[in-house]
Every structure is written in C-alpha cells, then in structure tokens.
Amino acid sequence: MSRKHSIIACLVFVVLTLAIAGMGYRAKTDIENVVTDQFNHQQLLLAQKIADDITGHFAFLRTCLEGLSLMWRGETATDGMPWLAIPAFYNIFAEWNVAALGVLRPGRAEPVFYDASGAPMPGGEFCTPACLQAFTDKPRMGRIAISRVFVQEKGPLTGRRLVAMTMPLADEAGNVGGLVLVVDAMAVAARYAHNIRSGQTGYAWVIDDQGVFLDHNEADFIGHESLAVRRERDPSIDWSRLTWLIKDRIMAGQRGMDWYVSGWHRGRLGEIKKFVAFCPVPLDAGDDPGNRWAVALAAPEDEVQGLIGWLMVREWLIVGLFELVVFAGFVTAMHFALRWSNTLETEVDKTARELLGAQEKLIRAERFAAIGEAAARLSHEIKNPLMLMGGFASQVRRHLPQDGTDAEKLGIIETEAKRLETLLNEVRDFTRPQPPRIEPRDLNETVGESLALMAEALKARGIVVEKRLDPDLPPVPHDEARIKQVLLNLLKNAAEAMDSGGRLSVATALADGRVTVAVADTGGGIPEAVRARVFDPFCTTKESGTGLGLAVCQRIVEDHHGDIRFVTSPVGTTFTLELPADRPEGKQDGR
Known part of the structure; x- marks a missing residue:
C-alpha cells in the first residue's frame, strides 16, 4: 500500500469514526427521549389503573349501601333488626375496608355503629357534623354522599383517616333515618397503591383533598401533609417545583406527567430528579367536585436514562474497537469473510x-x-x-x-x-397464580403419590395402570403440590378418555439434562378440531368442564421452566411433561 493510499485510508478512518460518533450521540439522545416518554406514559397508565381501582372500590360500596337500604326499609319496625346479623354483609365490609356500619333509626338523633362482627361499637364519634347534616339539613332521600377525609380523634379508630358514606332514608311515616358506612381511607389507598412498583424502584403515593398522604413508600409520611413532611425531613432541598406541581396541578384535578427534585429515594440520599405521572380520583363529583384524591407514581430519572447511557458507551467502545480491528486486519478479515x-x-x-x-x-x-x-x-x-x-x-x-x-x-x-x-x-x-416453591425432590415419589390418589377412580373404570419409573432419576427441582396438580389433571383426563376401560402408562426418564414424565392412554384421541387450542383457556370437549385444566397445567410447567406437549391419534394420546434436571441459574422458588 502506497503512502497516498495510507493517508486516504487514515482520513477515511477518521471521518468514519467522527460520523459514527455523531450518529451515536444523536441516537443516544433520541433513544433517551423515546424511552423516557414511553416510561412516563407507562407510569401514567399505572396511576390511572390505581385511580380506577379506588373509584371502583367506592362504587362497590355504593352498591352495598343500596342493597342495605332495601332491608332498612323492611326492618325499621323491628327492634332487633335481624338483617344486621347476616354474616355475609360483615364479611364483605371487612374485606372492603369498612371500619364501621352506622344505622340511624327513624326519628333518632345519632346512628348506632356496628363493627365487622355485627356488635355495637362503644364510644367514638364516627360521624362528623357534616355527616350528621346529611340527615338533618334538607336530606336527599336515597342519595349516597361521600364525605371529605376526617381524622378519628377518639374511640377504637383513633388517628385513622376515614371517609363517611351517608344515605338518608325515610320510613312510611316520613321519619328520617338512614345508613352510614365509615371507610378506612388509608387502608383503601394502601390496598391499591402500596405494592405497585414502577420500573425497578419507582413507587406510588396517594394524597387526599387536603394534600395529606394516605399511602406512601415511606411509612412515617402516611397521615402527614405531603409538602410539610418533606420539608421537615430535608429543608435543604428546593421544594418550589414540587409545591407548584402538587398545588397547581395534582390537587387541581389534572392528569399528566412532569418531574420534580427530591432528597432521597428508597435509601438513597442527595438531590434526585424524579419523573412523576399523576391523575385524580374523584369521589363525589356530583355535589362536591373538590372531594377528590390524587394518585402519583414517581421514579428516579437516572434509573431510566442511566442504563441507556451505559449501553451507548459500551456500544461506542465496541464500534471503535471494531474499526481498529478492521483497519489493522483488513486482509485477514477478507480471508475469513x-x-x-x-x-x-x-x-x-x-x-x-x-x-x-x-x-x-x-x-x-x-x-x-x-x-x-x-x-x-x-x-x-x-x-x-x-x-x-x-x-x-x-x-x-x-x-x-x-x-x-x-x-x-x-x-x-x-x-x-x-x-x-x-x-x-x-x-x-x-x-x-401463585409462584411455585421449587426445591429438589424425588419426582418418582410425586408421580407415585399422584397415581395413588387416582387408584380407586382408575380401578372403578377398569383401567390397567403400567408404571415405568426410572430408578436412577436425580432429585428434580419442582413444586411437589403444583406438579402433582398437573399430573392429577393429566391422569383424570386420560381416565375420562377411556370410559370402557383401557391401559394407562406412566413413565419417567432422564436425557440431556431434562427429565420427562409421559402419561399415555388408549382412548379415542383428541378431536382434530380442538388440537391447536388444547392449551387455550376455556377450551373443552366436556359438558361439565371449565376448560382451564390444561391451561393451568401449561402455566405451572412454564413456571418450572419446562415444557408440556402431546401427540394424539385415534388409538390414544400421550402427554409429555418435561422439566430441567437442575434449577435454572438465578431462579429461586419460581421467581
């Protein structure tokens, strides 16, 4: 190669390097913008889902109140009110975070409250003046209203932030009474928001109409005003942007995405820029449009963009190394092309x-x-x-x-x-589904126990069982209960395919680091019309079947990092369950 060609090659190499670097930087910027926008939209969808769940929670309680109102009208003349003893109501209320049920008898001044067992609750003013006003100041019969969040100052729910759902009613004489549900606002918020994770470390928080945390990842924040508790923890941070964001956007009922600066995140300290998505939770939009909560999800910016930046740096290093290798070994590269x-x-x-x-x-x-x-x-x-x-x-x-x-x-x-x-x-x-608890166990023993459970049913159908269990199988990582569920389902299906008796064969084997369990019957085979949909939910050929058995089996096997397949013909069907002989690296208990 001449000097001239060498200079030209060097110039081409330099120009190519600069061009790739420029395109790489622009690609990094574009990818960061796209990924950030997608991440924020995903956070917004999560926030909306939490808001919809909370709204649906109160909608269900409205339905319960309407059902109770029918019984209230039918039992106002009965002192014992026996419908209050129906356990179903209290089971529902306990499950749906109702702290107390109040019953206002016609003409009485205050309601009597009952706990989740149906017993009267001693002490405690569960109904605020605004709540009592719903029954005294031009009550709207049958109209369910939801109060603003209030704090119980005495009684068994002291310190809890509660919401009262009131429903004025009247008896045949026109005397006003009604029903009150006292709902634990903190429990409702925690139920739908506390375990939500955005990205790797992002979390959700919920505030009420006064800006007080109903739920937050930081337990000591709950029950405190959202801005004041942050300033108290770290007064050195400039909270002006978050103050504007909460007062002018989040508490104003807006739905959107933004960012703010915090002083910590899950144990990390220092100024951290966070992306946040938020949406309102309207509780009583009819008479009190300001009665709303807000849900927000926040995640640190570096969590979203840091990984992209590191990947791009690695990409540039690889590209640069590749150029050097190509420039130095062009002839060798052509030889191996x-x-x-x-x-x-x-x-x-x-x-x-x-x-x-x-x-x-x-x-x-x-x-x-x-x-x-x-x-x-x-x-x-x-x-x-x-x-x-x-x-x-x-x-x-x-x-x-x-x-x-x-x-x-x-x-x-x-x-x-x-x-x-x-x-x-x-x-x-x-x-x-619950994640399996995978531990090394004797798979032959699991198969044997499954056959023992089905022995009487198989004998009653005149089915002969043939076992070929490999005695040299090593301990196989599996959840005994889940795999037994799969085997029982396959054995039951095989038995039902042989109404007039037949032969059922169960075999285990080890090959290439995989353990197989084969269940074969001599039934009439699977109809061709449904073979492609055998593992689909609700696919069944039985009049009383749910069609979920094989779908659940497939999900359990996939949770074990295994495979399930079948072959079928008019003379029988064989289902083969395949599991790894060793626990997959980095996998513990199915997670």
Whole structure:
C-alpha cells in the first residue's frame, strides 16, 4: 500500500469514526427521549389503573349501601333488626375496608355503629357534623354522599383517616333515618397503591383533598401533609417545583406527567430528579367536585436514562474497537469473510426461528392476559352477589318446612351457588397464580403419590395402570403440590378418555439434562378440531368442564421452566411433561 493510499485510508478512518460518533450521540439522545416518554406514559397508565381501582372500590360500596337500604326499609319496625346479623354483609365490609356500619333509626338523633362482627361499637364519634347534616339539613332521600377525609380523634379508630358514606332514608311515616358506612381511607389507598412498583424502584403515593398522604413508600409520611413532611425531613432541598406541581396541578384535578427534585429515594440520599405521572380520583363529583384524591407514581430519572447511557458507551467502545480491528486486519478479515458469512447465515436462521417462537408465545401471552383480565373482572363482579344469594337462600330455607317444595328449591339454589363459587375459584387460580416453591425432590415419589390418589377412580373404570419409573432419576427441582396438580389433571383426563376401560402408562426418564414424565392412554384421541387450542383457556370437549385444566397445567410447567406437549391419534394420546434436571441459574422458588 502506497503512502497516498495510507493517508486516504487514515482520513477515511477518521471521518468514519467522527460520523459514527455523531450518529451515536444523536441516537443516544433520541433513544433517551423515546424511552423516557414511553416510561412516563407507562407510569401514567399505572396511576390511572390505581385511580380506577379506588373509584371502583367506592362504587362497590355504593352498591352495598343500596342493597342495605332495601332491608332498612323492611326492618325499621323491628327492634332487633335481624338483617344486621347476616354474616355475609360483615364479611364483605371487612374485606372492603369498612371500619364501621352506622344505622340511624327513624326519628333518632345519632346512628348506632356496628363493627365487622355485627356488635355495637362503644364510644367514638364516627360521624362528623357534616355527616350528621346529611340527615338533618334538607336530606336527599336515597342519595349516597361521600364525605371529605376526617381524622378519628377518639374511640377504637383513633388517628385513622376515614371517609363517611351517608344515605338518608325515610320510613312510611316520613321519619328520617338512614345508613352510614365509615371507610378506612388509608387502608383503601394502601390496598391499591402500596405494592405497585414502577420500573425497578419507582413507587406510588396517594394524597387526599387536603394534600395529606394516605399511602406512601415511606411509612412515617402516611397521615402527614405531603409538602410539610418533606420539608421537615430535608429543608435543604428546593421544594418550589414540587409545591407548584402538587398545588397547581395534582390537587387541581389534572392528569399528566412532569418531574420534580427530591432528597432521597428508597435509601438513597442527595438531590434526585424524579419523573412523576399523576391523575385524580374523584369521589363525589356530583355535589362536591373538590372531594377528590390524587394518585402519583414517581421514579428516579437516572434509573431510566442511566442504563441507556451505559449501553451507548459500551456500544461506542465496541464500534471503535471494531474499526481498529478492521483497519489493522483488513486482509485477514477478507480471508475469513466467507466462513463468517456462512456462520452468520446459520445464526440468522436460528435467531429467526427463536424470534418466531417468541412472537407466538407473546401473542399467546397477550391473549391469555386479556382473557385473564376479563375473567378476573367477571369473577369479581359475580362472586359477591353469588355469596349473598347463597347466604340468603340458606337463611330462608332454615325457616321453612324441610319437606316442602320451597325448601327443596332453595336447596337447589344453595347447591348451584356453591358450584358456581367453585368455578369462580378455578378462574381466580388461573388468573392470579401463585409462584411455585421449587426445591429438589424425588419426582418418582410425586408421580407415585399422584397415581395413588387416582387408584380407586382408575380401578372403578377398569383401567390397567403400567408404571415405568426410572430408578436412577436425580432429585428434580419442582413444586411437589403444583406438579402433582398437573399430573392429577393429566391422569383424570386420560381416565375420562377411556370410559370402557383401557391401559394407562406412566413413565419417567432422564436425557440431556431434562427429565420427562409421559402419561399415555388408549382412548379415542383428541378431536382434530380442538388440537391447536388444547392449551387455550376455556377450551373443552366436556359438558361439565371449565376448560382451564390444561391451561393451568401449561402455566405451572412454564413456571418450572419446562415444557408440556402431546401427540394424539385415534388409538390414544400421550402427554409429555418435561422439566430441567437442575434449577435454572438465578431462579429461586419460581421467581
């Protein structure tokens, strides 16, 4: 290579380096802006979800009050008010953070309050003057109002921040009475916000209409005014931007994204810039539009942008090293170009297959998530009314002659309510799975115990069981209860496929660091129309099945970092469960 060519090559190298550096810097800036915007929008979606959950919480309590009002009108003439002894109401109230139920009898001055067990609560002024005014100052019958947050100064709820839900009612004579629900505002806020995490360390906080923390990651902040408690902890920080943000945007009922400077974050000290997303939680927009809470999620800026910056620096170093290698070893690189090309083609094909597999899993996960959310919503909306109907049917049946047709019908209602409750519990288990507790255990023993549990049912169907368990299996990391659930489901399905008897084969084996459990039957096989959807939720060929069994099995196996598959034909079906023989590195107890 001549001197001229060397100079030209050096100039090209320098120009190329500068161009790549410039493009890299611009790419870093663009990526930071895009990632920051996406992160803030994700925080905003989380904040809106928390706000919707809190709003839905009070909407459910409104429904409960409306149901209680019907009983109040029917029982105002009864001194004992026996409907107050129905446990279903108090179970619901305890679960939904109701601290006390107040009943104002017609013509009385103050309501009597009852706790979650139905017993009268001694002492404590649970109803503020504004609350009592709802029954005395031109009461609006049947209108449910939600009070501003107030602090209980004496009694069993001293120091708690509460909200009163009032519903004025009148008896046939026009005497005013009604119902009061005293709700623990702090408990409601913590229920939906406390365990929410944004990014790696971001957290949510909730303030009421007075700017007081109802929930925060810092426990000593809860119950204190949000700006004052921050200034008290670190007066050296300039809190002006956060003051403007809370007073002019967050407490004004706005929804949006912004940033502020704090003096700490989960144990870190010093000035920290945080991204924040916020939205309002309207409680009583009708008569009191100012009665609203606010939800915010905050995460440090460096958590979002620091990783991007480090990755870009590493990318620049790699690019620079690559240029030096190319400049110094151009001839050698040309020699290996063909070999690299072939290797690259192989890797591209492999990566393409992996991406296609990942895409299919992602599409399935999104579909499952949508189904799970809808199922969880339906379960939530149905279960409580179902419990009430079953409880009411039981109460009424006990007061009827047991040999009458009405008692028989009520018994059917109780039985069907319990069956539907079992179905809803299965839906809950599918949509809210618990992480497995994976420990090395004897898999053959787990298989044997599962077969023992099904032995009587298999014998009753005339099914012959053939076991081929590998005695040399090492301890296999698995959750015994979860894998037993999978095996029982597969054994039950196999048994139901062989109504007239048959042969059931169960075998374990070890190969290439993976342990397999094969369950084979001699039934009629899986219909071709449903084979592609066997692991989809609610896919079933049984008249009484829920269609969740195999979907739950697949989720449990995937939580074990394993795989489940099947082959089927008109002469039988074989399901194969595959688990890693060793615990995956960095994985503990399924997490």
